[in-house]
Amino acid sequence: MSYAPHLHAARSAAEAASALIRKAYRGQFDVQLKADASPVTEVDIAAEKVIRQTLSAAFPDHAFYGEELGRGDTDAEYLWLIDPIDGTKAFVRGYPMFSVQIALMHRGELVLGVSCAPCWNGTGETAWAEKGQGAWLDGERIHVSEIDTLAKATLSTGNIATLAASADWAKLGALIPRLHRIRGYGDFLHYHLLASGRVDAVIESDLNILDIAALTVIVREAGGTLTELGGGAIGLDTTSVLATNGRLGVW
Template sequence: MSQQPTAEFLDSALEVARQAARAAAEIINAYYRGQFEVITKADASPVTRADVESEQAIRKVLLAAYPDHAIYGEEEGHHGSGDWLWLVDPIDGTKSFVRGYPMFSTQIALMHRGELVLGVSSAPAVGELAWARKGGGAYLDGVPIRVEAAQPLEISAISFGNLKTLAAAPGWQTLAGFVRRASRTRGYGDYYHYHLLARGGIDLVIESDVNILDIAALAVIVREAGGVFSDLDGAELSLATTTVLAGNADLHAEARSAFAGWRGATP
């Protein structure tokens, strides 16, 4: 019989995911700012031994606890099938890791029949760990966190990540309007602006070029902190998701309406 996503099961799986993140952190921190070879993958992104070895460590922990679960990892791909799928990016932000600044993280999420049900986001270089499971609230270093209460865009802070696709689309002018109206704009990127959003440090995050492995765990954390997390079209996340719109409910709704049709007409 297939396991069910009960609170008890998810609490147990969350602890396993935290153990996996800690195992990865030991490897990553041993390499960070040291000497290591950097290989360029087919998509022009870098990969190091730290990426490969930390994903192997994560897979070892997860499969020891759940040998029947499938895993989709950034470095070793998708293995297994069934109702449960672990999504793993051992070092999200490898370019930052390679260049010696701490804007990188380990992302581990669990999906049940297409629904994201738990996530762990570990930033080993700064010792920051966030986690959440469906219905259990969100935590940063063991402390409960919540998104900031709704407030007008004019007194809100927006952070942007990768925007290459949006920059080439009609929605770029919509973004310009948000920039003009917002109180503050930042470009924290990677895991950091999602941690800030979940703990009430900023109010809206917009990205147009991501991979589901980059954001799956962060989506669970933001949602359990009281935020709304979708793609730029307002759609639910899937393995094919490449954009993000995340924030408190009011700002998310305003932005979702403003960005409707942001790509323009399809040729």
């Protein structure tokens, strides 16, 4: 099945949200704290609204699960997963490591993703992928690296507080000396770097499906693998990630 119309709508929705975000970036906007003490801004809410409006106009029968406006029917045949500003803390503090994340789940399978970082590197960048059609970054086809030994590999870590408090912390400690480099690029960035062959693995232990749904499709279509840290399948309840170029035994 082709998801080209869905991808077109998702890219349009991401660009509409990004236009709002660019206008507000480093400006004045209202910031509130959610129940989990994470920030939410009026820009997050406005961006999610425009994403839903754009997608609903194209696919009125589809369901939504969004970071700010809540879950619809998560058992629906078509479910859009939306994080309008993944990296709100960065957005609030005025540094550009944040992105618009839009993914489509069809009958429980992630089939497309758009990851748009509107202010990154001054001009922004967008990665996207559709099941069976490869991964793309700003119009160029991208692939994971061919690095196949830990001694040549670069690992990037994201949020790892839960990992640090677990017995597996020692496992990460034992891994680090075997690597060529370790970095902490975080958020969308290390997945874009992984999918385009510039890092070789990513580990995170504190996230949710909305953070990585689109990036899961992008990494896989670029030739990589992405599972939960313990090896489980990515799903709506995912809270951790092990992503690699598919050639490394990292964990």
